[in-house]
Amino acid sequence: xxxFFSIITSSIFFGILLTIGTFRIGQWIVKxxxxxxxxxxxxxIILTIAFLLLFKVDYEDYNKGASYISALLGPATVxxxxxxxxxxxxxxxxxxxxxISVTAGAVSAVAGVYLMSKLFSLQPEIFxxxxxxxxxxxxxxxxxxxxxxxxxxxxxxxTVTGMTGxxxxxxxxxLFGIHDRMAVGLxxxxxxxxxxxxxxxxxxxxxxxxxSLAIVVAGFVTVFIAPFIVYV
Amino acid sequence: MQYLxxxxxxxxxxxxxxxxxxxxxxxVPSTIYGLALLFISLCxxxxxxxxVEDAASFLLSMMPIxxxxxxxxxxxxxxxxKDSWVGIVVTSVVTTFTTLLITGHTCQLLQxxxxxxxx
Numbered sequence: 001x002x003x004f005f006s007i008i009t010s011s012i013f014f015g016i017l018l019t020i021g022t023f024r025i026g027q028w029i030v031k032x033x034x035x036x037x038x039x040x041x042x043x044x045i046i047l048t049i050a051f052l053l054l055f056k057v058d059y060e061d062y063n064k065g066a067s068y069i070s071a072l073l074g075p076a077t078v079x080x081x082x083x084x085x086x087x088x089x090x091x092x093x094x095x096x097x098x099x100i101s102v103t104a105g106a107v108s109a110v111a112g113v114y115l116m117s118k119l120f121s122l123q124p125e126i127f128x129x130x131x132x133x134x135x136x137x138x139x140x141x142x143x144x145x146x147x148x149x150x151x152x153x154x155x156x157x158x159t160v161t162g163m164t165g166x167x168x169x170x171x172x173x174x175l176f177g178i179h180d181r182m183a184v185g186l187x188x189x190x191x192x193x194x195x196x197x198x199x200x201x202x203x204x205x206x207x208x209x210x211x212s213l214a215i216v217v218a219g220f221v222t223v224f225i226a227p228f229i230v231y232v
Numbered sequence: 233m234q235y236l237x238x239x240x241x242x243x244x245x246x247x248x249x250x251x252x253x254x255x256x257x258x259x260v261p262s263t264i265y266g267l268a269l270l271f272i273s274l275c276x277x278x279x280x281x282x283x284v285e286d287a288a289s290f291l292l293s294m295m296p297i298x299x300x301x302x303x304x305x306x307x308x309x310x311x312x313x314k315d316s317w318v319g320i321v322v323t324s325v326v327t328t329f330t331t332l333l334i335t336g337h338t339c340q341l342l343q344x345x346x347x348x349x350x351x
Contacts, residue, residue, distance in 0.1 A: 015301070019297065019300050019301060020297070022300075023296075023297045023300060040296065040297075041296045041297070041299055041300060041303070042303075044297070044300045044303075045300055045303035045304055045306075048300065048304045049304055049306075049307050052304070052307065053307075059304070059305065059307055059308050062301075062304065063301060063304075063305070066300070066301035066304070067301060069297060069298055069300065069301055070298055070299075070301040070302055072291065072294070072298050073263075073295070073298040073299070074246045074249075074250075074262070074263055074266070075239070075242045075243050075246045075291055076291040076292060076294075076295050076298060077246075077263035077264075077266070077267060078242055078245050078246045078249065078263060078266035078267050078270055079242050079270075079284070079287070079288035079289075079291045079292055080267055080292070081245075081267045081268075081270035081271040081274060081288075082270075082274070082281070082284060082285060082288035082289070082292075083292070084267075084271055085271055085274040085275065085281065086281075088275065097339065097342045097343065097346070098339075100338065100342060101335050101336075101338040101339035101342065102335060104334055104335060104338040105331050105332075105334050105335030105338070106331075108327075108330055108331055108334040108335075109327055109330075109331040112323075112326065112327035112330045112331065113323055113327050116319075116322065116323035116326060116327060117319070117323060120318075120319035120322070120323065122316060122319045122320075122323075123316070126316050126319070126320065130320055130323060130324065133324055133327070134327070134328070134331055136261070136263075137302075138261030138262070138263055138264070139259065139260070139261050139264070142259035142260075142261065143259065145259075146259060150312070152309045152312055153309075153312070153313075153316075153320065155302065155305070155306075155309075156306055156309060156313065156317075156320060157320055157323075157324045159299075159302065159303050159306060160320070160321050160324040160325065161324045161325075161327075161328050162299065163303075164324065164325045164328040164329075165328055165332075166296070168328075168329075169328070169332055172329055172332055172333075173332065173336060176332070176333050176336060176337070177337075178332070178333075178336030178337065178340065179340075180336075180339065180340050180343060182339060182343075183335075183336045183337075183339035183340045183343075184336065186335050186336070186339050187331075187332045187333075187335040187336035187339070188332075190331055190332075190335040191328050191329075191331035191332040191335065192328060192332075194295065194299075195296070195299055197295075198292070198295040198296045198299075199296075201292055201293075201295070208292070212267075214335070216264060216267065216268075219261075219264065223259055223260075
């Protein structure tokens with residue numbers, strides 16, 4: 001039995017198919033229940049973890065295949081240039097507005113993490129690690145490294161943020177009275193990086209473009225303010 | 233085949249971004265270089281929209297699933313999280329909402345100001 005199982009898990013297609021399969025189940029649940037909050041990504045992660053634990057499969061075995069799926073994230077992020085280009089006129093017309101809104105959001109994200117860390121009396125090391133949690137992973141890890149934080153904690157905070165953003169952000173926009181399409185897009189990208197952007201894209205191309213622009217601007221703003229926070 | 237060529241162009245920009253990232257000593261990730269280069273190329277007409285559009289929308293539509301493996305990877309850091317995870321989770325969730333609120337309302341407020349100036 002174990003020998004048979006190791007044959008199954010040793011193929012790179014094991015990880016790929018497990019990821020696609022659990023994601024498909026997640027999409028099916030959303031379709032059946034009509035509840036958008038059952039995020040397919042979250043379902044996929046939970047089911048995959050359950051599967052790995054239940055059948056005692058090593059994460060490395062799973063990731064052998066699954067890493068091919070995550071590798072596409074690079075080209076996909078580059079592809080964000082396309083919706084951005086399609087909205088280039090709107091972008092030029094509102095450049096100042098976009099820069100100010102996203103800067104305000106990015107500064108508030110870092111300030112918010114600072115205040116909450118004080119509230120929970122988290123170690124400075126942990127604060128440095130989760131400070132860039134609203135920023136896209138590649139930039140955030142660079143910031144953490146510079147500040148002397150722990151990379152895996154950054155990834156953890158980024159994932160929790162992304163999950164919160166993708167499950168609740170659109171609902172929260174409604175609740176907070178954020179209706180304007182540009183405002184929705186900018187907020188999604190600033191608060192929940194690329195995961196927020198993937199949700200914004202589903203809502204519309206304009207939202208997606210604004211959200212991808214927000215990722216870039218928020219990333220740069222956070223890179224710039226992080227050193228000041230660390231030395232204060 | 234057409235899809236593959238389009239994907240090739242996008243991958244090429246990502247690859248160029250990776251090279252820039254290792255050459256330039258700034259904390260700018262390769263994806264941002266790649267995104268900026270592709271955007272500039274589209275604006276200047278070096279790359280035509282039709283040369284990348286289909287593959288780009290395919291990649292973007294499957295973007296959510298690309299985050300699944302790193303989410304599953306959290307499984308491996310459970311021991312490190314020990315007693316700090318509650319603080320991290322609450323902080324991350326709360327600040328996601330405050331950031332959303334502040335970005336969205338700053339944007340809407342500025343739009344209102346712009347409109348009232350024009351009138």
